Amino acid sequence: xxxxxxxxxxxxxxxxxxxxxxxxxxxxxxxxxxxxxxxxxxxxxxxxxxxxxxxxxxxxxxxxxxxxxxxxxxxxxxxxxxxxxxxxxxxxxxxxxxxxxxxxxxxxxxxxxxxxxxxxxxxxxxxxxxxxxxxxxxxxxxxxxxxxxxxxxxxxxxxxxxxxxxxxxxxxxxxxxxxxxxxxxxxxxxxxxxxxxxxxxxxxxxxxxxxxxxxxxxxxxxxxxxxxxxxxxxxxxxxxxxxxxxxxxxxxxxxxxxxxxxxxxxxxxxxxxxxxxxxxxxxxxxxxxxxxxxxxxxxxxxxxxxxxxxxxxx
Amino acid sequence: xxxxxxxxxxxxxxxxxxxxxxxxxxxxxxxxxxxxxxxxxxxxxxxxxxxxxxxxxxxxxxxxxxxxxxxxxxxxxxxxxxxxxxxxxxxxxxxxxxxxxxxxxxxxxxxxxxxxxxxxxxxxxxxxxxxxxxxxxxxxxxxxxxxxxxxxxxxxxxxxxxxxxxxxxxxxxxxxxxxxxxxxxxxxxxxxxxxxxxxxxxxxxxxxxxxxxxxxxxxxxxxxxxxxxxxxxxxxxxxxxxxxxxxxxxxxx
Numbered sequence: 001x002x003x004x005x006x007x008x009x010x011x012x013x014x015x016x017x018x019x020x021x022x023x024x025x026x027x028x029x030x031x032x033x034x035x036x037x038x039x040x041x042x043x044x045x046x047x048x049x050x051x052x053x054x055x056x057x058x059x060x061x062x063x064x065x066x067x068x069x070x071x072x073x074x075x076x077x078x079x080x081x082x083x084x085x086x087x088x089x090x091x092x093x094x095x096x097x098x099x100x101x102x103x104x105x106x107x108x109x110x111x112x113x114x115x116x117x118x119x120x121x122x123x124x125x126x127x128x129x130x131x132x133x134x135x136x137x138x139x140x141x142x143x144x145x146x147x148x149x150x151x152x153x154x155x156x157x158x159x160x161x162x163x164x165x166x167x168x169x170x171x172x173x174x175x176x177x178x179x180x181x182x183x184x185x186x187x188x189x190x191x192x193x194x195x196x197x198x199x200x201x202x203x204x205x206x207x208x209x210x211x212x213x214x215x216x217x218x219x220x221x222x223x224x225x226x227x228x229x230x231x232x233x234x235x236x237x238x239x240x241x242x243x244x245x246x247x248x249x250x251x252x253x254x255x256x257x258x259x260x261x262x263x264x265x266x267x268x269x270x271x272x273x274x275x276x277x278x279x280x281x282x283x284x285x286x287x288x289x290x291x292x293x294x295x296x297x298x299x300x301x302x303x304x305x306x307x308x309x310x311x312x313x314x
Numbered sequence: 315x316x317x318x319x320x321x322x323x324x325x326x327x328x329x330x331x332x333x334x335x336x337x338x339x340x341x342x343x344x345x346x347x348x349x350x351x352x353x354x355x356x357x358x359x360x361x362x363x364x365x366x367x368x369x370x371x372x373x374x375x376x377x378x379x380x381x382x383x384x385x386x387x388x389x390x391x392x393x394x395x396x397x398x399x400x401x402x403x404x405x406x407x408x409x410x411x412x413x414x415x416x417x418x419x420x421x422x423x424x425x426x427x428x429x430x431x432x433x434x435x436x437x438x439x440x441x442x443x444x445x446x447x448x449x450x451x452x453x454x455x456x457x458x459x460x461x462x463x464x465x466x467x468x469x470x471x472x473x474x475x476x477x478x479x480x481x482x483x484x485x486x487x488x489x490x491x492x493x494x495x496x497x498x499x500x501x502x503x504x505x506x507x508x509x510x511x512x513x514x515x516x517x518x519x520x521x522x523x524x525x526x527x528x529x530x531x532x533x534x535x536x537x538x539x540x541x542x543x544x545x546x547x548x549x550x551x552x553x554x555x556x557x558x559x560x561x562x563x564x565x566x567x
Contacts (some may be wrong), residue, residue, distance in 0.1 A: 016403075016440045018382035020553065021419065023437035024406040030417030039420075087326060090319050097320070102554050104327045107334065110549045110556070112499040114517040115538040118524045119337045122531050130336050184330070191558055245410050249499050250385040255525050269412045276416040277506055289413045296410065 029294075034286035041280040062288065064263055065271035071171035072267055073243045074181060079183045080190055080239045081232065083218035087187070088194030090115065102195075106188035111187070119251035120181045121146065124253075146253055149175035149261035158292050172264035178249050186242070191233050197231030200223070241296055268292060337542075341535035352537040358526070361512055362519035368506075369434045369515060370497040376439025377493045378486065384440075384475050385448035390460065400449075407442045411502065419506055432508040434515070438497065444489040451485040452478055488559040491552055498545055516541050 014153075018314050035052055038045040058064055087105065087123050091098055108116060124145035132142040151169025164170070171179065201223065225232075247269040251258065258274065259266030266274075271293065275286035341349055354360070362427050387393075417426070418437070427433040455478060464474050481484065489561040508514065514522070520541050549556060558565050 006393075009387045009391040010527075012383040012387035012391070013399070015380040017399075019380065019437065019440040020403060020406060020442070023440075024409070024414070025402075027408050027414035027417040027421055028406070030415050030421065034417055034420070054485075087465060089325070090323055095316075095319060095323075097323075099554070101323050102557060103550070104330050106557055107546070107549070108330065109543050110495055110499075110545055110558075112501070112520075112545070114334055114499075114501050114521050114524075115542045116333070118520060118534055118538045119333050121524070122340065122528045122535065123333060123336060125531070128531065181326075185334070187330070189560065192557055212397070213463055242412070245412055247412065251501075252521050252524060255528070272412055273415075273502075273506075276419070282416050282420060289416060293409060293413045297408070300408075 031274045031286040031289045035280055037292045038285050039282040039286075048283070049294055053285050053291075055284065056287060056291065061263065061266070062268075062271060063266050065259075065266045067167050067266050068171065068175060068264060069244060069246075069267045071167075072175060072182070072246060075176065076182050076186075077236070077239055080186050080243070081235055083183070084187050084190035084194050084235070085228075085232070087191045088198055089220070090193060091191070102188075102192070105191050108185045109188040111185075113248040114252050116181065116185060117249050118213065120177075120184075121253050126175050145177045146174045146265075147261050149264045151264075152176050168308050172261060174254060174260045175265045178246075178253055178265055182243060182246060182248055186239065193235055194228070194231055196311060197228050201227045209280060224275070240299055244292075244296060244299075247273065266270060328389075336344045337535045340531055341539050343386065343467055343532050348537040349532045350540060351371055353523075353533040354501070354540070356533065357519060359516070359537065359540070361518060362514050364515060366498060366515045366517075372431075372435045373438045373497045374490055374493045377444055378434065378489060379491060380440050381444040381448050382474065382479060385445045385452055386478065386510040388445070389449045390454035403442050403445060415502065417504060420539065422507060427507075429508050429510055429513060433515070434513075436505055438500075441489075441493055441496075444493065447485055447489060450500055451482050455481055483536075484555075487552075487555060491556055491559070494548070495545060498515065498547075 002179055016225050023251070024148060032243070036049060038048045038051075048063055091101060095101075123129050124146050126142060126147060129145075135142060149172050151172055153164050153168065153170035155173065159227075204228075206219055209223060214222065248265050250260070250265050250267055250270045254260035254265045259270060269287070269292070272288045273283050275281045275288060343349075345352075357378075374470075384403075388396065416493060422433050423429050425432075427436075459477060460473060463477060468476070502519070504515045505518050505521070508518070520537055523537055524534060
């Protein structure tokens with residue numbers, strides 16, 4: 001009886017624990033181990049130490065994909081924070097039709113990334129897509145969108161006689177198109193997070209400020225923004241982590257061989273996918289996985305630490 | 315000011331819905347509903363749907379069972395290493411799926427599971443976030459209720475089934491909704507773990523269809539429409555609960 005009751009917690013935990021160990025812990029540890037081995041299509045050839053990590057430093061395509069990823073993340077972050085913040089402020093209080101708007105903004109969140117990507121690929125279609133038709137109606141030049149490898153800074157500045165190149169040329173228009181979809185898809189989720197954050201700010205503060213004659217901007221600046229900062233911080237961290245892992249958008253919108261025009265939409269997870277499943281270079285792909293993992297972990301910690309001091313926790 | 319708010323919000327709403335409107339109107343161009351039938355018959359979308367429903371159903375049932383049991387143990391039982399074990403569970407949530415995708419493939423290949431339903435379900439019958447949500451809720455159920463039930467001769471398992479779970483319906487609904495959406499929309503995993511057409515789920519099927527039909531936009535939009543429709547309906551029915559639980563989940567974490 002005593003033994004049975006001692007064992008029973010384990011029995012309840014066993015199904016979950018077994019799956020966690022077999023399909024999470026082992027593969028996670030496996031990626032660390034595999035990154036030190038020469039594991040390719042012919043199977044395991046043996047340990048090669050840190051060779052894969054050395055190879056990463058001199059792999060220009062890895063650096064290209066990392067540059068693309070950084071462009072992507074830096075490009076989507078401001079929009080993924082400021083637009084939802086603005087929407088949440090607009091939606092605050094007893095606005096008529098509030099839940100209607102919230103539903104509309106949330107629609108892209110629950111829609112599958114694949115379907116959304118297929119639809120946007122059509123929207124961006126240079127010959128027949130609705131976007132270029134609208135641009136033509138407004139008298140603009142049609143753009144190649146997902147087939148355009150030139151960087152947007154390059155495109156914007158070249159008429160002025162300035163031609164930035166490399167990383168400074170900015171994300172290609174193709175990658176910008178993908179960013180637009182990424183932003184469009186995540187606005188609703190972040191808006192809902194901000195709305196929840198806004199609801200935690202006591203209304204009394206606003207009442208008091210109003211009595212003191214504080215204007216709209218001053219109330220936002222002195223009450224909303226500082227008291228909302230834990231939410232803003234959370235949104236920042238989550239958006240960074242998810243946008244670093246963008247894969248499906250890129251896979252569907254710039255289809256195989258993939259990576260978009262001149263590899264300009266090849267982001268890090270897509271590159272990892274190519275190495276693992278096109279080349280079956282499991283060892284090297286695992287090294288990239290470990291690198292990605294460390295990077296994301298460092299980002300989280302950096303943001304958390306940096307945030308501790310500035311963020312207002314009430 | 316109120317008017318300006320509505321103008322801005324409506325403008326935003328139009329931008330958010332335009333892609334959906336274009337999707338449906340393009341799907342209905344030239345031939346109307348026949349585009350849907352045509353798309354449905356070009357590739358075995360019926361099979362893809364059945365696969366997705368089957369996999370989503372199994373996964374969600376599995377998650378509900380494993381999460382309830384584990385959350386129950388974490389919330390109500392005392393045992394050595396409970397805290398450490400719970401941390402271990404939570405820490406796996408911090409590792410993004412792409413990080414362990416390649417080793418998972420190797421593991422499934424060793425198990426002989428590549429290109430089987432097992433590969434698409436078994437690894438996903440546990441969802442740590444669901445365990446977390448349920449545990450938080452189970453902890454709020456008063457201990458006195460348990461003691462009273464035990465005095466009446468109720469066993470632990472019976473107490474879970476007859477008292478704890480019925481008291482947790484809203485949280486269970488959230489767990490079911492989250493996991494249904496997650497499973498229905500999952501793409502990277504089934505893309506990598508299956509090869510044969512008769513094991514394809516709709517997301518993978520739609521992505522191949524997109525590559526094959528890249529110029530036939532009417533059929534592509536028709537296919538996108540019927541692939542998104544089930545979840546859109548589900549969302550519209552449960553939207554209040556869903557939006558609330560999404561926001562709750564964000565703050566608690």
